[in-house]
Amino acid sequence: MMNRRTLFGASAATASFVGALFGSKKASTATTTSSKFSSADVEPRGSKGRLERLPRQHLEAQHDFITGFRVFANRDMTSAARRRIAKIMRAKGIDPTKRLSYKEVLGHVGGDPLVAASARMWLSAQQINWKTLYDEFHGNANAYLAEMEATDNAGPGTLELNPDMYIPEYLTHEIHIQPGGYVGDEFAGHIYHYGTNNFFEGRNDQDELHIGLATAMPEPEDGKVVRVLDQGCSCGQLSVALKERFPDAEVWGIDVGGPMVRYAHMRAVDIGIDVNFAQRLAEDSKFPDNHFDIATNNIMFHEVTTEAAHEILAESFRVLRPGGVYYPIDFYTGNPAPKGVFSTFRQWWDSRWNGEPWRLDYAKFDMAAAMRKAGFIVNENGPPSRRGARRNILGTKPT
């Protein structure tokens, strides 16, 4: 295993950046930090397993708080709002599990202070989450950019950036209200990675969830896995986990966000995993026909338009070889959709105010029919991707 820290010697540049962070000229390392800093590696508080700790004690503590607050918002506030909604609906003689349009739902429960506060508090925490990270990375932009530059051309693995690439407008929203979204901020990968760590309430700090998905990944019937594609790879956690699951395969992670794949590559180099990352579109991936044995994606489809979803399925069919498998992981694919007033309310504010403009369309998308239309043989009862799920949709390209 190659580690970026062992590729370079210690350097004054890092020491002065660390010094600046600490208000002192003296560099200080955390107990788990290697004494050999790369010329550009910014890791003043060391790593915990494969996670580089946030670079300042105060920021780490703020994120510890946000993690705890997310738990509170997701559990206490959510169950309080759920109970309240049930109470309001019953008082009106309406079954709270009934499927209503969200305009009806807002009319019934939107004015309730507790219900409103449940959404407000979640979103406020989300805003604070992004701001603290944005301030850190932009406040020390030169050092963090230098860190990425140092690995742009380093291995293992490769990085392909396409700054002049056509980016469809639908991909340029600030999804999850992340500043700049996936394409508009040079630290999109950094911000996404640490912002989702607390979103997952600390349960994915070591990529546990992604490793679980990679472990569940179905193989083609003939067992041949030479090339694997991860579409919408973000900071590359699933791509890396797929390489670990299929060490002999060539693994590709593609994403529309240049800063996303740049960060993904830096991180993969840092942990010594050989993955190829490229800034490309899932619907126009530039790979040859019949190229991959497995193509997958995690929580990507709910962030694309219906039109793009059809294009992505057609492209996935094209690049998979006969017998190759397609395993999209997201809400609803493979699990019956829950319904009810509370769920509708949550979906509404998530879409409208948490920057998920396409998820309401996705909720209506018939993935199985669309996959069949693209040419796949579809198994709607494919193996589940994670514990708690009963099944996941699975497509196979006919031989």
Place this chain on the structure above:
Amino acid sequence: MADSNSKRKSYTADFIKSDTDEAVFLGNPLMDDMMTSIIALGAEVWANRRRTRIIELLMEKEGAVTREMIEAYVPTEDEEAEMRDERDAFIQLTYGHIARTGEDQTALDGSAKTNPGKASANETDDDMTGDAGMGMGG
């Protein structure tokens, strides 16, 4: 959002800004902002409590503390677990009562007393069939 002082490449593209800063859930934009402020203050209070605890731990272990030592300190698993319990108790103390807000005061006729947000271009009258996944797929 490239750093204006930097000639380094950012590999960014134009993006569409969200309007979430305009969201009004609590009937008055100031109330919404106050909620965000109160949560941000919680993060600061907690960060300072954690820092105090780290200073105490360093004093016990090393007898002296410098700023560098505080910055570099990585709590042990046991210390983390202890602080996590403290953090959760702090959050319950500070915000737990909000989860019990208005049990008795809320009018159950559902009359909309506050505006949960302005209408959106994405809104349609259609039913939705999805689950209650929070944001990024949780």
